[in-house]
Amino acid sequence: MQFSHFTLILLVSALGAEAQFTEGTYTAVVGGTSSNLSLLGNYYNYWVQATSSLWDLTRSAREPSPTTYTIPCNGARKSIVIEPTRSALVIIDMQNFFLHPGLTPKATAGRGVVNATVNMIQGFRRAGVKVLWTNWGLDNYDLLTMPPAFLDGFSNNHSSTTTFGTDMGVVPGTNISAGLKLMRGSWNARPYGPLYDLQVEGVKSGTDLYFNKNRLSGLWGAQTPLGLWLQENEITTLFFGGVNADQCVWGTFLDAYYKGFDVVYVEDISATTSPYYATQMVTYNANLDGFLSNSTQILSAIK
Ligand SMILES: *[C@@H]1O[C@H](CO)[C@@H](O)[C@H](O)[C@H]1NC(C)=O
Numbered sequence: 001m002q003f004s005h006f007t008l009i010l011l012v013s014a015l016g017a018e019a020q021f022t023e024g025t026y027t028a029v030v031g032g033t034s035s036n037l038s039l040l041g042n043y044y045n046y047w048v049q050a051t052s053s054l055w056d057l058t059r060s061a062r063e064p065s066p067t068t069y070t071i072p073c074n075g076a077r078k079s080i081v082i083e084p085t086r087s088a089l090v091i092i093d094m095q096n097f098f099l100h101p102g103l104t105p106k107a108t109a110g111r112g113v114v115n116a117t118v119n120m121i122q123g124f125r126r127a128g129v130k131v132l133w134t135n136w137g138l139d140n141y142d143l144l145t146m147p148p149a150f151l152d153g154f155s156n157n158h159s160s161t162t163t164f165g166t167d168m169g170v171v172p173g174t175n176i177s178a179g180l181k182l183m184r185g186s187w188n189a190r191p192y193g194p195l196y197d198l199q200v201e202g203v204k205s206g207t208d209l210y211f212n213k214n215r216l217s218g219l220w221g222a223q224t225p226l227g228l229w230l231q232e233n234e235i236t237t238l239f240f241g242g243v244n245a246d247q248c249v250w251g252t253f254l255d256a257y258y259k260g261f262d263v264v265y266v267e268d269i270s271a272t273t274s275p276y277y278a279t280q281m282v283t284y285n286a287n288l289d290g291f292l293s294n295s296t297q298i299l300s301a302i303k
């Protein structure tokens with residue numbers, strides 16, 4: 001049956017807040033109904049607010065949850081129930097370029113969250129939650145199509161001679177060749193310090209995956225390698241950490257929220273070189289868009 005746009009508007013307004021449909025034995029609602037106010041969303045993507053302080057994110061009516069963890073949160077939403085195989089840890093830009101003292105001396109906060117990040121990765125691997133390394137890793141096509149604002153922003157002196165893809169020379173204080181700036185496979189684009197061995201080992205054993213990105217966000221535009229993998233694997237709940245909290249972490253977090261994932265900002269595995277108010281903006285808005293937690297709370301809940 002064909003409806004005109006006008007007829008559809010009339011139908012939708014007649015149904016109002018009670019609009020609902022049935023899929024199999026399960027009645028899903030949009031925006032809640034008088035029959036079940038605790039349910040938000042649709043058959044494919046919904047939360048159940050189990051109590052005034054507990055949000056069940058498992059979508060277990062669609063698919064039973066073999067294992068669940070209840071994780072305390074620090075924001076307005078006080079705790080969540082997750083299913084490990086539908087969740088993932090997204091680690092953003094913990095790369096030499098952003099963290100090595102010879103390349104970014106001021107990244108003390110970022111270097112300060114490395115140990116907590118290592119603990120979080122190991123805990124999530126044990127719990128069967130995938131670890132998704134999401135890093136700058138450009139190829140020649142990315143260079144060709146990169147917008148001028150990015151080329152300028154990532155240059156040292158507002159010149160194409162020092163932007164993405166140019167040779168960074170030797171890392172100050174070392175004998176290491178940094179390689180081409182943020183190009184995939186270069187030394188400067190590798191995970192920093194102990195994270196490099198951890199990433200190589202995790203990808204090899206299959207607990208971790210590695211995704212290149214070519215903007216601040218790893219989920220921008222119609223689709224990205226990370227986005228495609230999340231969709232194909234029916235992942236619904238994402239935990240975020242990395243640098244910089246207000247730039248690449250925030251860009252990816254927001255796109256994930258826009259696309260319908262549950263977003264959990266993990267405060268003590270995220271850091272930035274920006275002024276303090278940038279972190280305040282991130283935590284303020286992460287609380288509005290999703291959930292705030294930290295690695296201590298998460299690791300004690302999943303062990
Ligand atoms: C609302 O729906 C959820 C998910 O199916 C279910 O767990 C809960 O018991 C329902 N609540 C009521 C009052 O029916």
Ligand SMILES: *[C@@H]1O[C@H](CO)[C@@H](O)[C@H](O)[C@H]1NC(C)=O
Pocket residue numbers: 112115
């Ligand atoms: C991080 O862990 C390493 C290895 O266990 C240790 O040597 C180092 O002191 C720790 N750093 C911080 C900042 O805690």
Ligand SMILES: *[C@@H]1O[C@H](CO)[C@@H](O)[C@H](O)[C@H]1NC(C)=O
Pocket residue numbers: 157158159161162
């Ligand atoms: C930018 O820096 C590079 C490398 O030091 C130098 O070759 C180039 O001339 C500089 N360009 C400008 C516009 O300052």
Ligand SMILES: *[C@@H]1O[C@H](CO)[C@@H](O)[C@H](O)[C@H]1NC(C)=O
Pocket residue numbers: 173174175
């Ligand atoms: C660089 O390499 C030279 C020769 O192997 C060595 O003498 C020097 O100590 C190294 N410098 C640093 C900073 O590692």
Ligand SMILES: *[C@@H]1O[C@H](CO)[C@@H](O)[C@H](O)[C@H]1NC(C)=O
Pocket residue numbers: 074268293294295296297
């Ligand atoms: C994690 O959050 C709990 C609860 O708010 C708090 O007590 C603890 O100090 C936090 N830990 C870290 C490492 O931030």
